[in-house]
Amino acid sequence: MEGTTKKEASPEQIVHELSGVVPAHYVMPPQDRPSASAGAAPIPVIDLGRLSGPNPDAQEAAKLRSALETWGFFMVSNHGIETSVMDAMMNVSREFFRKPAEEKQKYTSLINGERFRVQGYRNELVKSDGQTLNWSHRLSLQIEPEDARSLHLWPNHPETFRDVLIEYSSKTKAIRDLILRAIANLLKLDENYFTNRFTSKALALARLGYYPSCPRPDLVLGFKPHCDGGALSILFLEEHTRGLQVLKDGKWYDVLCEPYTLLINIAECMEIMSNGIFKSPTHRVLTNAVKERFSVVIFNGVDEETMIEPAPGLLDEKRLAKYRKVKSNDYYASVFGQFRQGKTIKDTLKV
Ligand SMILES: O=C(O)CCC(=O)C(=O)O
Numbered sequence: 492m493e494g495t496t497k498k499e500a501s502p503e504q505i506v507h508e509l510s511g512v513v514p515a516h517y518v519m520p521p522q523d524r525p526s527a528s529a530g531a532a533p534i535p536v537i538d539l540g541r542l543s544g545p546n547p548d549a550q551e552a553a554k555l556r557s558a559l560e561t562w563g564f565f566m567v568s569n570h571g572i573e574t575s576v577m578d579a580m581m582n583v584s585r586e587f588f589r590k591p592a593e594e595k596q597k598y599t600s601l602i603n604g605e606r607f608r609v610q611g612y613r614n615e616l617v618k619s620d621g622q623t624l625n626w627s628h629r630l631s632l633q634i635e636p637e638d639a640r641s642l643h644l645w646p647n648h649p650e651t652f653r654d655v656l657i658e659y660s661s662k663t664k665a666i667r668d669l670i671l672r673a674i675a676n677l678l679k680l681d682e683n684y685f686t687n688r689f690t691s692k693a694l695a696l697a698r699l700g701y702y703p704s705c706p707r708p709d710l711v712l713g714f715k716p717h718c719d720g721g722a723l724s725i726l727f728l729e730e731h732t733r734g735l736q737v738l739k740d741g742k743w744y745d746v747l748c749e750p751y752t753l754l755i756n757i758a759e760c761m762e763i764m765s766n767g768i769f770k771s772p773t774h775r776v777l778t779n780a781v782k783e784r785f786s787v788v789i790f791n792g793v794d795e796e797t798m799i800e801p802a803p804g805l806l807d808e809k810r811l812a813k814y815r816k817v818k819s820n821d822y823y824a825s826v827f828g829q830f831r832q833g834k835t836i837k838d839t840l841k842v
C-alpha cells in the first residue's frame with residue numbers, strides 16, 4: 492500500500508511529471524481547499540463479537556452510541572472477514588487500477604462518451620459544467636440485488652476479480668445486519684426493525700477508489716465533501732492509509748484506521764430512519780504528494796419499493812418527524828442521478 496511506483500502513467504501523473512502543475516479543473520476554490528487538520532478523530536474500535544448474540548455487552552453498545560452521536564464513524568474488529576479475503580480484495584482492486592488506461596476504459600461509466608451511469612469505471616478526467624473534479628478514479632459496481640448486476644462492467648482481469656469481490660461483499664452482509672440490530676437496540680426499536688428493510692432485495696454497491704499521488708495536495712481534493720447515499724457504508728482502508736477526514740463543528744478531523752478493522756459510517760437514510768438522532772457525517776478525502784491511495788467501500792441501502800422514513804416507534808406528539816418520507820425507488824433515482832452537485836437528499840426532505 493505504501494508503494495509509490497507508477498506502473499501506469501495517468502494523465503494527472505504525466506502533467507505532474509512534466510510540469511508539476513495541476514490542471515485548473517482540479518483546483519478547488521480557496522475556501523474549499525484542504526486546511527490544517529484539527530487532529531485525529533478519536534473514533535472507537537467496536538468489537539463486533541461483543542455486540543452480537545442475545546446478551547450484547549452494554550459497554551460495547553455504549554461505545555457504539557457515543558461514536559454514532561459524536562462522529563457518525565466507528566471502526567469494527569472481530570468482524571468475521573478473514574485477513575486473507577481483505578488482502579485479496581485490495582490486491583484485485585490495485586491490479587485493476589494499475590492496468591493501462593485503454594483496458595480500464597472498457598468498463599467506462601460513460602454512455603456514448605457523454606452521460607455517466609452509476610456503474611463502471613470513472614476517472615474524473617472529463618470536465619463537466621465547470622465543476623471542480625475529484626483527484627481520483629473509481630470503479631463502481633452494483634452487487635445486490637443479484638439480478639441487478641451489470642456483469643459486463645465487472646473486470647475479468649485479474650481473473651479472480653469477480654470471485655473475490657463477491658466473497659468480500661457477501662461477508663459484509665453479516666456485518667451490516669449486526670450493526671443494524673445494534674442500532675435498533677440503541678434506539679429501543681424492535682431489534683429487526685431495520686434488518687426487515689434489508690431483504691434479498693436490498694441494495695449493495697461497491698466503490699473501489701484509487702487516488703493517484705498529486706503534486707499539489709494543498710489545492711485539490713481526492714473526494715469532495717459529501718454524505719454517503721444509502722444507509723450504512725463499510726469502508727476498508729489498509730494500514731497507514733491517510734487522507735480521509737470528517738467534519739465536526741466546522742473543523743476537519745483525520746479518520747485513521749487500525750489494521751484489518753473496517754470503518755463504518757452511517758449514511759443519509761439511517762439519519763432519516765433514526766429521525767436525526769444519529770447524523771450521517773460529512774467527509775472528504777485529501778491527496779498526498781508522494782503516496783497513492785486505495786479504498787474499498789460497500790454502500791448498503793434498503794430494499795427498493797420500501798419507504799424511507801423516520802421509524803414510527805421514535806415519534807410521538809413531542810417527537811415529531813424531522814424528515815418527510817420518500818419511496819426508496821425515488822430516493823435511488825435521485826442518488827443515482829447525474830452530478831448531485833454536493834447536495835444531499837436528506838436536506839431536501841427536512842421538515
Ligand atoms: O476513499 C475513502 O477513504 C472514502 C471514499 C468515500 O467517502 C466514498 O467513496 O464515498
Ligand SMILES: [Fe+2]
Nearest residue numbers: 717718719774
Ligand atoms: Fe463517502
